[in-house]
Amino acid sequence: MTDPPGAIAPPPPPHLSQELYDMFIDALAVPAGPISRADLLACCLVCRSWVHRARTHLYRQIRLRPLTNLEQYDEIYTKNCLLPYVRQVAIIGCLLRHVYTPDDAGSGLDDDEHPDHSWLDPAAAFLARFQNIELLHLYDLSWGDIKKETRDFFLTHFPDVTMLQLSSVDFWNANQLFRTLESFKHLLALSTDHISWHRANYTRRQMSQTDSMRLRRLMLGQTEAARYGPMITWLLGNRETFTVDEALISWEDTEIKSLVRLLRRIAPTLSCLVYQQSMQLPGSENAEARVATANALLGNPLPIVHAAAANPPAPIAPQVNQVPGTFNAGQINIIEGFNAGLIGFLVAADANDGNEGTDDEEVGDQDNEDDDDNLSDDHVRPSTPIELEDDEPEAEDVIAGFIEEDGNFVAEGEAMRLGLEHLDEAPITESSIKILQARVFCTTMALFGVKLMCQLVSPDTKNFTLVLILPSGWSGPVLRWSNLSSVLDWAAVNNMLAVAAGRVTSGTVLDLVFHGAVGRPLADANSVSLKSALREYLPAVFASGQWRVFWGNTLV
Known part of the structure; x- marks a missing residue:
């Protein structure tokens, strides 16, 4: 088909530098996945000058x-x-x-x-x-x-x-x-x-x-x-x-x-820390409960x-x-968020x-x-x-000495006592962490985890998010603060969070997030009793006006 008389031919495509083409192709490669792969394969068909850059991502x-x-x-x-x-x-x-x-x-x-x-x-x-x-x-x-x-x-x-x-x-x-x-x-x-x-x-x-x-x-x-x-x-x-x-650290040891x-x-050179504390190894009460259950099922309730x-x-x-459950204020998947973002080049299945x-x-x-x-x-x-x-x-x-040392598991309660004493006697005073995201399961060791994270807060900190995972037997439609009080010393938590807030500068985002165990919904965040209980247990947190407190995904 020929153009009609008087038709104006379209202008030739603009000539761009190879660097700009490369930047365009690089942008298509992030994030990696089936869609970006299809786009990169299509780039290989555009022109010869696009092939090399596309292949550097594809292969x-x-x-x-x-x-x-x-x-x-x-x-x-x-x-x-x-x-x-x-x-x-x-x-x-x-x-x-x-x-x-x-x-x-x-x-x-x-x-x-x-x-x-x-x-x-x-x-x-x-x-x-x-x-x-x-x-x-x-x-x-x-x-x-x-x-x-x-x-x-x-x-x-x-x-x-x-x-x-x-x-x-x-x-x-x-x-x-x-x-x-x-x-x-x-x-x-x-x-x-x-x-x-x-x-x-x-x-x-x-x-x-x-x-x-x-x-x-x-x-x-x-x-x-x-x-x-x-x-x-x-x-x-x-x-x-x-x-x-x-750094990302998932700690399970007492x-x-x-x-x-x-x-x-x-800490003096660290800019970002993602921390998860979930006691799983021998010495933890979680491990003890599983061993005791297994022994009971075998009819052999050994101490x-x-x-x-x-x-x-x-x-x-x-x-x-x-x-681990993408992480923002009302969510708890800090592990996957770290993998996808800060440490994204450590790909397992690109x-x-x-x-x-x-x-x-x-x-x-x-x-x-x-x-x-x-x-x-x-x-x-x-x-x-x-x-x-x-x-x-x-x-x-x-x-033999290494083996003996490695086989010594401290009980969780004793580990928490020793840990708190250690942080009191030799606190961490030098920290440059700008982004601090912590996820602590409310076991006996939780107070140590909260104190450790609060000591890492400094004037350099721009974002501190602390997610507390409530025990699976506690979360539900009925509030049972007495159960949670047996796990956490809320007066101590309130003081630790207040001290941490006192170290930061104006504009720092401080988030405290409560989450239930996976599959166990939290009580209604709009209930008067919930807000009253939170303010009673954490008066300094609410009085300072610096903290955003989330109950699940809801801002309290």
């Missing part, structure tokens, strides 16, 4: 799992095709059956339901071609079931890694965990979540690191069979310089001196004794009401992983691969040895 990550078709990958991940774009490697063990697609579920197990990581040997040979990898994610692995030469490959072949994410990895023993961590000398971001080890056989050298460490982001997530103390000791070591810009040591060290254990504690699965268009569709695009809150160590064989041939040697008497 930035490669994920390998037991059923990955390595022959097919061998053809497409070449220097003339997709290889130059890869900067992130994820190794997914597929040991857990409930978090993958049916084909992948349990594909990392042998016929006897034991971990089978033999597929990692050819995978390592394939990965040898990849250079300049920035992020390494190890997910759902039984470390000791990986061939020694293959473990060594993962610890030596990626020297440029600046972001390390360890999720649901059973390291067998602490020595192997710290061998792994110290293999990456240039870390800017470190994330651990649901990691396990069963023997505290770390060495004095491992606990005495001297290399400077400047982390932009640190995430210490929930644990399985591992305690926080050794991890924090390794982080601090004998380093003259150790700084963190943004051993709190390590926590205070860490926060005291990083619970807090003493050094000869064997490591069994993994404890989080309760359904402990699952939809833009570069595997679309192959017959070997990657896990995680449809399934709930990242739902780690219900993970367990059921795949670990009971008779598995926990010492490995490449453990760094240490004197047996030293290891």
Whole structure:
């Protein structure tokens, strides 16, 4: 069809610089997901000058799992095709059956339901071609079931890694965990979540690191069979310089001196802290209740004794009401908010992983691969040895001391008393935290968590949000403040919040949020008795006019 006589031809499209095109494509890539992936694929069809930038997002990550078709990958991940774009490697063990697609579920197990990581040997040979990898994610692995030469490959072949994410990895023993961590000398971001080890056989050298460490982001997530103390000791070591810009800490242990040591060290340089306190490990009343229930069901109501254990504690699965619920004033999902925002580059299942268009569709695009809150160590064989041939040697008497210390679980009530005394005797006085978001479950340890967070408030703080998760047996249509009073000393809480408010400058946002356990609605926020009770229990909070108080999602 020809234009009619006298028609004016449209002007040519404007010529923009490549930098502007790149910025446009970069904007399409955030947030990552199926929609942005479709947009980026469309960009590849616009013109040749758009292809390279779009591919840097589309094929930035490669994920390998037991059923990955390595022959097919061998053809497409070449220097003339997709290889130059890869900067992130994820190794997914597929040991857990409930978090993958049916084909992948349990594909990392042998016929006897034991971990089978033999597929990692050819995978390592394939990965040898990849250079300049920035992020390494190890997910759902039984470390000791990986061939020694293959473990060594993962610890030596990626020297440029600046972001390390360890999720649901059973390291067998602490020595192997710290061998792994110290293999990456240039870390800017470190994330651990649901990691396990069963023997505290770390060495004095491992606990005495001297290399400077400047982390932009640190995430210490929930644990399985591992305690926080050794991890924090390794982080601090004998380093003259150790700084963190943004941190997420999910604390479940009654051993709190390590926590205070860490926060005291990083608070002067920390700009953002997301904190969750939910007692789950042995020593907590939550763990005691579960053990007592299990014993009662077995007809064996044995008393619970807090003493050094000869064997490591069994993994404890989080309760359904402990699952983190996007965070703003009236909501409680601070964990997911942190993952999606501040630490978003630590991706576990990025939809833009570069595997679309192959017959070997990657896990995680449809399934709930990242739902780690219900993970367990059921795949670990009971008779598995926990010492490995490449453990760094240490004197047996030293290891025995570490094991004894690691097996000592302080009861929750005693831990709270010691924690409050410690903060009174040596308060945290230097803090530069601008954004402080805390989620504290109202157990016996709650008062310690409130005091710790309030001590971190300073004139630099611009936003402090404290979410208190009320006990599941308390929340409901009928107010029972007497029940809650048995858990929290409200006069102390009122004083702590008042002192914190006195440290901030004008314009700082202070939010106090009450939430019930998941699935248990709170009482009507509009009731006169509720407002009266809150004002009675927290007079300084309401009198100051600085705090916004939320009951669920409702501003009181």
